[in-house]
Amino acid sequence: MRRDLPYALSGLALGGLLLANAALAPDAAAIGALDVALVLAMAVALAVCRRYPAVALGVVTVAMLALHVRVHPGVSAAFPALAAVYVAAWRGQRVAAVVASLVFLGGFLARDVAVTPTGRPGQLIVERTALLLGWFVAANVAGLVARQRRAYLEQVEQRAIDAERTREEVALRRAGEERLRIARDLHDSLTHSISVIKVQAGIAVHLARKRGEEPSATLLAIQEASSAAMRELRVTLDVLRSPADEDRLGLARVDELAARTRAVGVPVQVTVTGAVGDLPAEVDQAGYRVVQEALTNVARHAGPATAHVHVEYAPAQLAVSVTDDGRGSPAQPMTPGVGLRGMRERVTGLGGTLHAAADDNGFTVRATFPLHTPAPTQRPREVQPAQSATDRDGADRREEPA
Known part of the structure; x- marks a missing residue:
């Protein structure tokens, strides 16, 4: 109804x-x-001419011809007919617009000829008829041009929509192809290497037990770590091959990480506070990876140390922290390596914050993730930690796990 208001006011x-x-x-x-x-019938017809162009055109033409015959208001009777002709041509009723134009011109001319006094020069009739003919031709042409322009704009808009959809489909297809390529490369290289480690460790354990000896704790830790690495790699490959796969690693498996770290000789304490609830899959997996990376670094770089894992659930955020009492000094700056950069990218990519620094009591990694808030569209610029610790070789203490 609101779109018909200008037509009603015009009528x-x-x-x-x-x-x-x-x-x-x-x-x-x-x-x-x-x-x-x-006149009222003409106004009502113009009010609905956008929805019913042919019917409105017929009503306006008949009403204006009748008014011209009865009252003879002059060329002003042609104005409503011109408007109706334009709208009809714009709405695609080209034949109706042409027929109505010819009918109105013929009726207008016939009435003028009929009432012209004998001997009165016909120049006025010719000029008026020529003027009306030009107006009606212009109205028809303008309506056709407006329709063609609207069709062109709709076509351009549709092409833009199709192009955007095509770009999205191409991007998704390329992303899928890249995931499959990465999955193949991981399967062909990393899976083979880990499988060899697992098999060799299993053989060593078997031979030791066959000789009546108890396998060393280090050998058992290697066997367990390789088995866990194979399981996680399979999950990763499944995710790469099927992005909708929901079987992902999460904080529910932190106890497994702690057990594997204890197996290599690092005592680990796990504390969970708050009401454990359902987390977004990305946050759950990112929290798990932060704990995994931090515990791996403790085992590799902290020396004799005890690690403490704290998972804190809150309504508005999730916080995970890993602290150790190993080697660390706030006086020595740290050059972030691949492991720390990877953790920071995971956390900031989900709108969270990461703190990784050394103090007088060891090293602390703490990540917080906001819940019930959208992640930023752009990854924040990486902020270098002000102070941290460097291992004995001068490299980043927090490197990626081997």
Whole structure:
């Protein structure tokens, strides 16, 4: 209805113009009730001409011809017909627009010829007819041009939508192909190497037990770590091959990480506080990876140390921290390596913050993830920690696990 309001107002304005012109024109007849009804019918028809162009065009043409025959308001009777012709041509009713134009011109000319006094020069009739003919031709052409322009704009818009959809499909296809390539490379290289380690460790354990000896704790830790690495690698390969796969690593398996770290001789304490609830898959997996990386670094670089894992659930955020009492000094700056950069990218990519620094009591890694808030569209610029610790070789203490 709101889109029809301009047409209704135009009809009322043209009706007022017709009545005023008929009242002021010296050669116009007196206005009667039927004439007012014809003007009102024209106004109603123009109000609905956008939805019913052919019907409205017929009503306006007949009403204006009847008004011209009865009152003779002059060329102003053609204005509503011109508007209806334009709208009909714009809405695709080209034949109806042409027929209505010819009917109105023929009726207008016939009435002028019929009432022209004998001997009166016909130049006025010819000029008026030529003027109306030009107006109606212009109205038809303008309506066709407007329709073609609208069709062109719709076509351009549709092409833009199709192009955007095509770009998204191409990007998704390329991302899928890249995931498959990475999965193949990991399977062909890393899986083979880990499998060899697992098999060799298993053989060593078997031979030791066959000789009646108890396998060393280090050998058992290697066997367990290789088995766990194979399981995690299979999960990673499944995710790469099927992005919708929901079987992902999460904080529910932190106890397994702690057990594997204890197996290599590092005491680990795990504390969970708060109400454990469902986490977004990305946050759950990122928290697990932060704990995994931090415990790996403790085992590799902290020396004789005890690690403490704290997982804190809160309504608005999740916080995971790993602290150790190993080697560390805030006086020695640290150059971030691949492991720390990877942790920071995981955390900041989900809108969280990461703190990794040494103090007088050891080293602390703490990550916080906001819950129930959208992740940022762009990854924040990496902020270097102010102070941290460097291992004995001068490299980043927090390297990626082997």
